[in-house]
Amino acid sequence: MRPEHWLYTIPLRLRSLFRWAQADQELDDELRDHLARKTEEYVAQGMTQEEAHRRARLDLGGIEQTKEKCRDARKVNWIQDFVQDLRHGARMLRKAPGFAIVTVVTLALGIGANTAIFSMVDTLLLRPLPIRNPAELTFLSFPRDASHFDSGFSEPEFRQVQEQTRGVFSDVNAMILGGGSGAAGRSNGLTVDGMTKPAQILFVTGNFFEMLGIRPYLGRFILPSEGNTPGGDPVVVLSYR
Amino acid sequence: MSKPSDLVQGTLDMLLLKILALEPMNGFAVSQRLKQVSGDVLQVSDGSLYPALHKLEQEGWITAEWKTSEYGRRAKYYSLTRLGRRQLEKEADNWGRLSSAISRVIKLKEA
Numbered sequence: 001m002r003p004e005h006w007l008y009t010i011p012l013r014l015r016s017l018f019r020w021a022q023a024d025q026e027l028d029d030e031l032r033d034h035l036a037r038k039t040e041e042y043v044a045q046g047m048t049q050e051e052a053h054r055r056a057r058l059d060l061g062g063i064e065q066t067k068e069k070c071r072d073a074r075k076v077n078w079i080q081d082f083v084q085d086l087r088h089g090a091r092m093l094r095k096a097p098g099f100a101i102v103t104v105v106t107l108a109l110g111i112g113a114n115t116a117i118f119s120m121v122d123t124l125l126l127r128p129l130p131i132r133n134p135a136e137l138t139f140l141s142f143p144r145d146a147s148h149f150d151s152g153f154s155e156p157e158f159r160q161v162q163e164q165t166r167g168v169f170s171d172v173n174a175m176i177l178g179g180g181s182g183a184a185g186r187s188n189g190l191t192v193d194g195m196t197k198p199a200q201i202l203f204v205t206g207n208f209f210e211m212l213g214i215r216p217y218l219g220r221f222i223l224p225s226e227g228n229t230p231g232g233d234p235v236v237v238l239s240y241r
Numbered sequence: 242m243s244k245p246s247d248l249v250q251g252t253l254d255m256l257l258l259k260i261l262a263l264e265p266m267n268g269f270a271v272s273q274r275l276k277q278v279s280g281d282v283l284q285v286s287d288g289s290l291y292p293a294l295h296k297l298e299q300e301g302w303i304t305a306e307w308k309t310s311e312y313g314r315r316a317k318y319y320s321l322t323r324l325g326r327r328q329l330e331k332e333a334d335n336w337g338r339l340s341s342a343i344s345r346v347i348k349l350k351e352a
Contacts, residue, residue, distance in 0.1 A: 005301065005324060008301050008324060009299075009300070009301045012298070012299060012301055026307070026317065027291075027295075029315060029317070030268065030291070030316075030317045031291065033267070033269070033310070033314055033315075033316045033317070034268055034269045034287065034291070036312070036314070037269040038269065038287070041273075059286070059287045060287040060288060061286070061287065061288040062288075065288070066287070066288050066291055066292070069288070069291075069292040070291050070292050070295040072292070073292045073293075073295045073296040073299065074295055074296075074299045078299075
């Protein structure tokens with residue numbers, strides 16, 4: 001009888017949970033209806049309308065109080081039933097440990113995968129870039145033909161874009177990704193205290209940091225005056241986590 | 242032996258279920274009928290009536306329907322469910338056993 005009873009009460013519990021506001025209004029209507037009937041009863045016994053109404057209210061002992069008690073009657077059950085359901089569920093799982101293990105592993109995989117993907121999406125897409133005016137940052141690329149875009153271009157092309165778009169863009173900068181393992185013969189690794197680690201490197205034009213409007217945590221960034229002569233200013237900005 | 246207050250709460254539930262077993266009716270009518278059939282002995286205070294009815298509804302022993310009453314207002318009518326009928330039988334059995342046991346003890350001949 002227990003499982004059947006349990007199933008039967010699901011719609012009731014869902015109702016108290018989700019249609020709480022409606023249930024509250026109904027409670028109000030119900031009590032007012034009761035008051036009206038009680039008042040009529042007293043009037044039929046010979047009281048005046050006001051006297052009857054007053055007595056009826058006194059009998060009820062305060063609408064708000066009674067409403068609270070009704071709400072409590074529903075609430076207490078909900079908690080008790082919830083605890084009972086938890087215990088029942090735990091008992092069922094203990095009886096079938098194989099099923100329990102498979103369920104837990106499946107849930108763990110599902111939750112883990114979702115969390116990982118969400119964290120990635122959150123960091124890459126959802127969070128705004130921590131720079132000044134992230135909404136105004138645009139990535140430029142050249143259309144080579146109808147469906148292909150080229151984001152690589154030469155230095156003269158870059159200079160041309162920079163000069164001829166002064167009215168459109170407040171500034172234009174250029175960057176290129178580099179990187180490597182730091183193994184012998186390949187540079188771009190990071191060597192600290194004899195230990196070499198692969199590093200991801202972004203080569204940028206001098207105005208990169210100034211354009212983004214961010215401030216260094218320690219030291220200084222690359223200046224706009226630097227980088228004009230090839231090999232002239234060996235400045236590096238390190239990131240940290 | 243249960244505390245006096247427990248006894249009263251338990252029997253109130255049983256009495257309300259029984260009244261609704263007679264026919265579906267709204268809250269006010271339930272208390273009126275109970276008072277009437279018990280010769281004014283059993284009277285439920287309005288403040289206890291509705292919390293008790295709502296608890297019975299929450300347990301699934303009674304179910305409610307909103308209908309337009311004879312006064313033209315909307316009123317809530319309760320009726321006994323199948324589960325409620327079973328609960329009533331169970332509680333009536335318990336009550337029978339309890340009350341006959343109490344009677345037996347009370348009727349013991351004193352020396």
